[in-house]
Amino acid sequence: MSEHILKATSRNVAGKGASRRLRRTAAIPAIVYGGNAAPQPIQLEHEKVWLASQNEWFYSSILNLDIDGKVEQVLLRDMQRHPFKQLILHLDFQRVDATHALRAKVPLHFLNQEKSPAGKTSGVVITHELNEVEISCLPKDLPEAIEVDLADLAVGQVVHLSDLKLPPGVELPALKQGKEHDVAVVIAKHAKAEEVESAAPAAAEVPATKAKKDDK
Numbered sequence: 182m183s184e185h186i187l188k189a190t191s192r193n194v195a196g197k198g199a200s201r202r203l204r205r206t207a208a209i210p211a212i213v214y215g216g217n218a219a220p221q222p223i224q225l226e227h228e229k230v231w232l233a234s235q236n237e238w239f240y241s242s243i244l245n246l247d248i249d250g251k252v253e254q255v256l257l258r259d260m261q262r263h264p265f266k267q268l269i270l271h272l273d274f275q276r277v278d279a280t281h282a283l284r285a286k287v288p289l290h291f292l293n294q295e296k297s298p299a300g301k302t303s304g305v306v307i308t309h310e311l312n313e314v315e316i317s318c319l320p321k322d323l324p325e326a327i328e329v330d331l332a333d334l335a336v337g338q339v340v341h342l343s344d345l346k347l348p349p350g351v352e353l354p355a356l357k358q359g360k361e362h363d364v365a366v367v368i369a370k371h372a373k374a375e376e377v378e379s380a381a382p383a384a385a386e387v388p389a390t391k392a393k394k395d396d397k
Contacts, residue, residue, distance in 0.1 A: 185238055186245045186252075187230065189223040200271070209269050213246065213255060216276035223248055230269060234260070238325050241287040241313075243277055254320065256285060277320045284354065287324055288313045289366070293332035299369035305336050306372045310365045314342065315354060322350035331367065340367040 189211065192203070200210040207227045214220040223246075233239045239257065246255045259273035277283060289312055294300045299307055314327065327345060334340070342353055343363045355362040 184245060185233070185242055186247055187225060187233065188247045189225045189249075191249055192222045192224045204268075204270070209272060211272035211274060213248070213253065213274045213276060216278055218276065221248070225272070227269060230272070231267065234269065237288055241285060241323075242325050243320055243323055244274070246274060254279070256283065279320050282317050282319055283323070284315055284317050285323060286313045286315050288326045290326045290328045291367070292328055292330045294334065297331050297334035297369075299334045299336045299338065300331070302336050304372050305369055307331075307334070307367065307369045309367055314345070314366075316347070316351050317354050318351045322348065324348050324351065327351075329366065334367065334369050336369055336371065338369050339365050341365055 192199075192210070203210050203224055204227075208224045209227050209230055211223050211225055212220055213223055243254050243256060246253050254277040255274035256277055257272065258275045259271075261270040261272075262268065263270055289309070291309060294307060297307075299305050316324075316327070327347065329340065329345060331340070341363050343356060345353070345366065347353070355364070
Protein backbone atom coordinates (compact mmCIF):
# COMPACT_ATOMS: atom_id res chain seq x y z
CA MET A 182 0.00 0.00 0.00
CA SER A 183 1.51 3.31 -1.07
CA GLU A 184 1.64 6.39 1.12
CA HIS A 185 -0.37 9.32 -0.18
CA ILE A 186 -0.42 12.49 1.90
CA LEU A 187 -2.90 15.34 1.72
CA LYS A 188 -2.47 18.47 3.82
CA ALA A 189 -5.50 20.16 5.36
CA THR A 190 -6.37 22.70 8.02
CA SER A 191 -9.28 22.69 10.42
CA ARG A 192 -12.08 25.23 10.05
CA ASN A 193 -14.54 26.50 12.62
CA VAL A 194 -17.15 28.08 10.39
CA ALA A 195 -19.64 25.84 8.57
CA GLY A 196 -22.59 26.48 6.29
CA LYS A 197 -23.15 27.29 2.62
CA GLY A 198 -22.02 30.88 2.92
CA ALA A 199 -18.75 29.90 4.56
CA SER A 200 -18.17 27.22 1.93
CA ARG A 201 -18.71 29.72 -0.89
CA ARG A 202 -16.20 32.10 0.69
CA LEU A 203 -13.68 29.27 0.97
CA ARG A 204 -14.05 28.37 -2.69
CA ARG A 205 -13.39 31.97 -3.68
CA THR A 206 -10.00 31.64 -1.97
CA ALA A 207 -9.17 28.49 -3.99
CA ALA A 208 -9.89 26.17 -1.05
CA ILE A 209 -12.15 23.13 -0.80
CA PRO A 210 -14.49 22.64 2.16
CA ALA A 211 -14.49 19.06 3.44
CA ILE A 212 -15.56 16.89 6.34
CA VAL A 213 -13.85 14.01 8.17
CA TYR A 214 -16.13 11.59 10.00
CA GLY A 215 -16.25 8.09 11.46
CA GLY A 216 -14.36 6.25 14.17
CA ASN A 217 -14.69 7.37 17.76
CA ALA A 218 -14.15 11.05 17.03
CA ALA A 219 -16.71 13.69 16.16
CA PRO A 220 -17.05 14.90 12.57
CA GLN A 221 -14.46 17.58 11.81
CA PRO A 222 -14.82 20.31 9.19
CA ILE A 223 -11.58 20.95 7.28
CA GLN A 224 -10.32 22.76 4.20
CA LEU A 225 -7.74 21.81 1.55
CA GLU A 226 -5.91 23.64 -1.24
CA HIS A 227 -7.87 23.17 -4.44
CA GLU A 228 -4.92 23.02 -6.83
CA LYS A 229 -3.12 20.27 -4.93
CA VAL A 230 -6.27 18.20 -4.47
CA TRP A 231 -7.23 18.67 -8.11
CA LEU A 232 -3.85 17.28 -9.21
CA ALA A 233 -4.21 14.36 -6.80
CA SER A 234 -7.72 13.66 -8.12
CA GLN A 235 -6.29 12.94 -11.58
CA ASN A 236 -4.73 9.76 -10.17
CA GLU A 237 -6.51 6.47 -9.68
CA TRP A 238 -5.11 6.03 -6.17
CA PHE A 239 -6.99 9.09 -4.95
CA TYR A 240 -10.28 7.17 -5.10
CA SER A 241 -9.25 3.70 -3.95
CA SER A 242 -6.34 4.09 -1.53
CA ILE A 243 -6.00 4.95 2.12
CA LEU A 244 -4.94 8.58 2.34
CA ASN A 245 -2.81 10.11 5.08
CA LEU A 246 -4.68 13.30 5.88
CA ASP A 247 -2.44 15.78 7.68
CA ILE A 248 -4.75 18.14 9.60
CA ASP A 249 -2.80 20.88 11.33
CA GLY A 250 0.15 18.53 11.77
CA LYS A 251 -1.88 15.56 13.04
CA VAL A 252 -2.14 12.68 10.56
CA GLU A 253 -5.27 10.54 10.22
CA GLN A 254 -5.80 7.67 7.81
CA VAL A 255 -8.93 8.15 5.74
CA LEU A 256 -10.77 6.99 2.64
CA LEU A 257 -12.45 9.32 0.19
CA ARG A 258 -16.16 8.56 0.38
CA ASP A 259 -17.72 11.36 -1.67
CA MET A 260 -16.69 14.12 -4.03
CA GLN A 261 -18.94 16.87 -5.32
CA ARG A 262 -17.84 18.44 -8.59
CA HIS A 263 -19.04 21.50 -10.45
CA PRO A 264 -21.27 20.39 -13.35
CA PHE A 265 -19.04 21.91 -16.03
CA LYS A 266 -16.08 23.72 -14.44
CA GLN A 267 -12.88 21.99 -13.34
CA LEU A 268 -13.85 22.62 -9.77
CA ILE A 269 -14.19 20.36 -6.72
CA LEU A 270 -16.96 21.67 -4.46
CA HIS A 271 -16.78 19.39 -1.44
CA LEU A 272 -15.12 16.23 -0.13
CA ASP A 273 -16.15 13.62 2.44
CA PHE A 274 -13.45 11.53 4.14
CA GLN A 275 -14.06 8.55 6.42
CA ARG A 276 -11.60 7.69 9.18
CA VAL A 277 -10.00 4.25 8.94
CA ASP A 278 -9.59 1.88 11.89
CA ALA A 279 -6.59 -0.40 11.39
CA THR A 280 -8.27 -3.20 13.38
CA HIS A 281 -11.57 -3.25 11.49
CA ALA A 282 -12.30 -4.48 7.98
CA LEU A 283 -13.45 -1.85 5.54
CA ARG A 284 -15.33 -1.90 2.27
CA ALA A 285 -14.07 0.00 -0.74
CA LYS A 286 -14.39 -0.01 -4.50
CA VAL A 287 -11.16 -0.62 -6.38
CA PRO A 288 -10.49 -0.52 -10.13
CA LEU A 289 -9.80 -3.58 -12.27
CA HIS A 290 -6.69 -3.58 -14.45
CA PHE A 291 -7.01 -5.89 -17.46
CA LEU A 292 -3.73 -7.40 -18.66
CA ASN A 293 -2.62 -9.31 -21.78
CA GLN A 294 -5.96 -9.09 -23.56
CA GLU A 295 -4.34 -8.61 -26.96
CA LYS A 296 -2.12 -11.68 -26.44
CA SER A 297 -5.02 -14.00 -25.57
CA PRO A 298 -6.54 -16.54 -28.01
CA ALA A 299 -9.74 -14.47 -28.02
CA GLY A 300 -7.83 -11.25 -28.59
CA LYS A 301 -6.04 -12.75 -31.60
CA THR A 302 -9.21 -14.12 -33.20
CA SER A 303 -10.80 -12.03 -35.89
CA GLY A 304 -14.42 -11.05 -35.34
CA VAL A 305 -14.34 -11.58 -31.57
CA VAL A 306 -15.52 -8.83 -29.23
CA ILE A 307 -14.16 -8.74 -25.66
CA THR A 308 -16.33 -6.72 -23.31
CA HIS A 309 -15.48 -5.56 -19.79
CA GLU A 310 -18.73 -5.83 -17.88
CA LEU A 311 -17.15 -4.32 -14.75
CA ASN A 312 -14.39 -1.77 -14.37
CA GLU A 313 -14.32 -1.84 -10.56
CA VAL A 314 -15.37 -4.16 -7.74
CA GLU A 315 -16.27 -3.72 -4.10
CA ILE A 316 -13.90 -5.52 -1.76
CA SER A 317 -13.62 -6.10 1.99
CA CYS A 318 -10.30 -6.21 3.86
CA LEU A 319 -8.27 -4.73 6.67
CA PRO A 320 -6.79 -1.32 5.85
CA LYS A 321 -3.27 -2.76 5.60
CA ASP A 322 -4.42 -5.16 2.85
CA LEU A 323 -6.24 -2.61 0.68
CA PRO A 324 -4.93 -2.85 -2.92
CA GLU A 325 -4.95 0.16 -5.24
CA ALA A 326 -6.29 -2.11 -8.00
CA ILE A 327 -6.94 -5.77 -8.82
CA GLU A 328 -5.22 -7.22 -11.87
CA VAL A 329 -7.17 -9.47 -14.23
CA ASP A 330 -4.81 -11.51 -16.42
CA LEU A 331 -6.58 -12.37 -19.69
CA ALA A 332 -3.64 -14.14 -21.34
CA ASP A 333 -5.61 -17.42 -21.57
CA LEU A 334 -8.99 -15.92 -22.46
CA ALA A 335 -10.65 -18.12 -25.08
CA VAL A 336 -13.47 -17.40 -27.51
CA GLY A 337 -16.81 -17.99 -25.77
CA GLN A 338 -15.28 -17.73 -22.30
CA VAL A 339 -16.82 -15.71 -19.47
CA VAL A 340 -14.72 -14.53 -16.54
CA HIS A 341 -16.82 -14.25 -13.37
CA LEU A 342 -16.18 -12.53 -10.05
CA SER A 343 -15.26 -15.89 -8.54
CA ASP A 344 -12.49 -16.27 -11.14
CA LEU A 345 -10.62 -13.17 -9.96
CA LYS A 346 -7.32 -13.76 -8.19
CA LEU A 347 -7.46 -11.62 -5.07
CA PRO A 348 -4.53 -10.42 -2.98
CA PRO A 349 -4.13 -12.05 0.46
CA GLY A 350 -6.69 -10.84 2.98
CA VAL A 351 -9.07 -9.47 0.35
CA GLU A 352 -12.66 -10.73 -0.11
CA LEU A 353 -15.56 -9.96 -2.44
CA PRO A 354 -18.70 -9.37 -0.33
CA ALA A 355 -20.94 -9.99 -3.35
CA LEU A 356 -19.94 -13.67 -3.47
CA LYS A 357 -21.34 -14.20 0.03
CA GLN A 358 -24.80 -13.20 -1.19
CA GLY A 359 -25.33 -16.23 -3.43
CA LYS A 360 -24.44 -17.61 -6.84
CA GLU A 361 -26.66 -15.10 -8.60
CA HIS A 362 -24.22 -12.38 -7.51
CA ASP A 363 -21.29 -14.10 -9.19
CA VAL A 364 -21.64 -11.78 -12.16
CA ALA A 365 -19.62 -11.66 -15.36
CA VAL A 366 -16.52 -9.48 -15.42
CA VAL A 367 -15.28 -10.19 -18.96
CA ILE A 368 -17.04 -11.82 -21.92
CA ALA A 369 -15.40 -12.93 -25.17
CA LYS A 370 -17.80 -13.71 -28.00
CA HIS A 371 -18.15 -13.52 -31.74
CA ALA A 372 -19.59 -10.28 -32.99
CA LYS A 373 -23.12 -10.65 -34.27
CA ALA A 374 -23.22 -10.43 -38.01
CA GLU A 375 -25.19 -7.43 -39.01
CA GLU A 376 -28.21 -8.33 -40.99
CA VAL A 377 -27.87 -6.65 -44.28
CA GLU A 378 -31.20 -6.21 -45.89
CA SER A 379 -30.97 -7.14 -49.51
CA ALA A 380 -32.48 -4.60 -51.78
CA ALA A 381 -35.94 -5.68 -52.89
CA PRO A 382 -35.95 -6.66 -56.54
CA ALA A 383 -37.34 -3.97 -58.76
CA ALA A 384 -40.83 -4.75 -59.95
CA ALA A 385 -40.82 -6.14 -63.46
CA GLU A 386 -42.03 -3.70 -65.99
CA VAL A 387 -45.40 -4.54 -67.36
CA PRO A 388 -44.95 -4.89 -71.10
CA ALA A 389 -46.86 -2.37 -73.07
CA THR A 390 -50.11 -3.76 -74.38
CA LYS A 391 -49.77 -4.51 -78.00
CA ALA A 392 -52.11 -2.60 -80.15
CA LYS A 393 -54.80 -4.82 -81.49
CA LYS A 394 -54.75 -5.26 -85.17
CA ASP A 395 -57.78 -3.88 -86.91
CA ASP A 396 -60.09 -6.55 -88.20
CA LYS A 397 -59.85 -6.80 -91.86
